[in-house]
Amino acid sequence: MKNLYSSLPRYLALLAGTFLLAACGFGAQPTPTPEPVTLRYVTFAGLDAAEQALIDAFRTSHPSVTVATETYNRAPEEYLTSTPPPDLMLITPGEFLDGAIDRNALVDLSDLWQQAGVDAQVAGALAALSERGGKQYYVPTGYNWNGIYYNKQIFEQYGIEPPRTWDEFTQLAETLWLEGITPFAISGGDPFMGTLWLDYLNLRLNGPAFHKEFLAGDVPYDDPRIRTIFELWASLVEKGYFLQTSASMGIDDALAAVAPSAASISPQAAMVLSGPAFLGALAPAQREQLGFFPFPILDTAQPPAEVVMAIGYMIPSAAPHRDEALAFAGVLASDEGRDLMAQDIAGSGLYAPFFGDPDALPDSVRQGVDLVQSAQALTAPYYMSVPARMWPALIAMQRRLLTEPGSGQVFDLDGLLATLETAR
Structure with a gap:
């Protein structure tokens, strides 16, 4: 060259x-x-x-x-x-x-x-x-950078502090759910935002080295460690922690569910996993409603890593x-x-x-600079790291994952993982 x-x-x-x-x-x-x-x-x-x-x-x-x-x-x-x-x-x-x-x-x-x-x-x-x-x-x-954006008013109303660990995170979600507040919004219709959950669950549970191998296509989707990630994600859906309309939501819809466009509109959810680039569609008054914290720690043995x-x-x-x-x-x-x-x-x-x-x-x-500089490893988003031919399969995966668990429908995780592997 x-x-x-x-x-x-x-x-x-x-x-x-x-x-x-x-x-x-x-x-x-x-x-x-x-x-x-x-x-x-x-x-x-x-x-x-x-x-x-x-x-x-x-x-x-x-x-x-x-x-x-x-x-x-x-x-x-x-x-x-x-x-x-x-x-x-x-x-x-x-x-x-x-x-x-x-x-x-x-x-x-x-x-x-x-x-x-x-x-x-x-x-x-x-x-x-x-x-x-x-x-x-x-x-x-x-x-x-990426992390959890939350509605500050909801957190203040219930005296909630941003969690650091997974146990604190899930306890927070349960507290909100019992109060009648859906913990999470997500864009099921757009895999860019939705698959950030896949990124962070894998980074926090299996570590950045394994996640890098997975993104490179060196780890199959039916690997037990990948299966565990999907099971954990599905368990949150089964508990009702995501909005019931998540599967059809776009990115703007998911953000507006946490930061409504008018004071007269109540938020539909308390948190959303996102990056600030998506916030560009929000009015300044909507952005002011949001606080931020890093995706919580699942395994303290894993080095800090972020999606950038x-x-x-x-x-x-x-x-x-x-x-x-x-x-x-x-x-x-x-x-x-x-x-x-x-x-x-x-x-x-x-x-x-x-x-x-x-x-x-x-x-x-x-806050984003500090988060990234404190990380020992950084990775590109999963969505940007897989072949474009997989994107339709990712949308289908998200919609199934956000609707089937806890709905009475059969959630065929083996079939879902096999479909993703074929699409790869």
């Missing part, structure tokens, strides 16, 4: 301009390029102010390069395997990134990490999210304007680029920046 510091004359000129920009700030003098180039960049949504500022900064030093942005409208894999692929893609670690790395479909950005000092600021479990074989394949910007959805930029190996994409990645990785992205991400309250001063973050973000 071609090294970041290509010997191509055009790229050396681009690289010189990039690191001059990083050293001197966004006002550096332009570096001419031989011919006009359009850099194709695919992102999750429309450009925000920080991304636009970074593009403007890049064009200051590379005036002949135009950045054309697109919003994802099909699976990332389809973009990567298209001819030609985009020059730059915003992505999250998981099954797609792993597969692309295995196929040598991405540019190794390890030199950029070292040159721009990214490796000095992103280390340990966070760096391991995108590291394969000692190499880095994306420029990180921010990450999303990181975001960053990757470059396809077959990108037609790979050199310009590397130059733009240099702007993203520069001190000014990192600071700008950190301010923008922290200001949203929905992600934590990889860079910047943690003490300057709002409390709602700092």
Whole structure:
């Protein structure tokens, strides 16, 4: 794979301009390029102010390069395997990134990490999210943590303190249920939120090393340790701890069940397992209703581990304007680029920046940073770590799991696990 510091004359000129920009700030003098180039960049949504500022900064030093942005409208894999692929893609670690790395479909950005000092600021479990074989394949910007969001008014009304252990957690759920309050909301219609229960039960019960093997497809679904997770999850459903309408709920419905949109509406449930990125659909007044605590400890012998959805930029190996994409990645990785992205991400309250001063973050973000920094292991969400062909089976699994236990219906766990294994 071609090294970041290509010997191509055009790229050396681009690289010189990039690191001059990083050293001197966004006002550096332009570096001419031989011919006009359009850099194709695919992102999750429309450009925000920080991304636009970074593009403007890049064009200051590379005036002949135009950045054309697109919003994802099909699976990332389809973009990567298209001819030609985009020059730059915003992505999250998981099954797609792993597969692309295995196929040598991405540019190794390890030199950029070292040159721009990214490796000095992103280390340990966070760096391991995108590291394969000692190499880095994306420029990180921010990450999303996960845990239990709860209705503060309900907890205050019943004098409840956030639990730390599984016993405290289930006792809390039973107390609420006896008071006529459903403990948990969940999005049965969307496996992204719902399967966080699978992530955390496995991490807390069987540990991060085993969970990593499971996500990699090295552990079958009928493994007794996986079966135990589903049995534990089903036992909570059987006790009535989840809303009866969970199977048909979307993410927004589940969040609104815990944080209603109006003061005149009573919450339907007390807690929801979620990440802050999902809270973006809530009005500020709804977010104010919510407190947060980490998913409780099941086995003290297991090291602390968390589920993190990181975001960053990757470059396809077959990108037609790979050199310009590397130059733009240099702007993203520069001190000014990192600071700008950190301010923008922290200001949203929905992600934590990889860079910047943690003490300057709002409390709602700092709690996530503290949680992630205290973890000995981090993992991408289960939903992002399995092949996309499994997603329909995951929705079907959730709907069965959230309706059959305790309903008088036969809950065929063996059949459910066999279906998931076949779908894999």
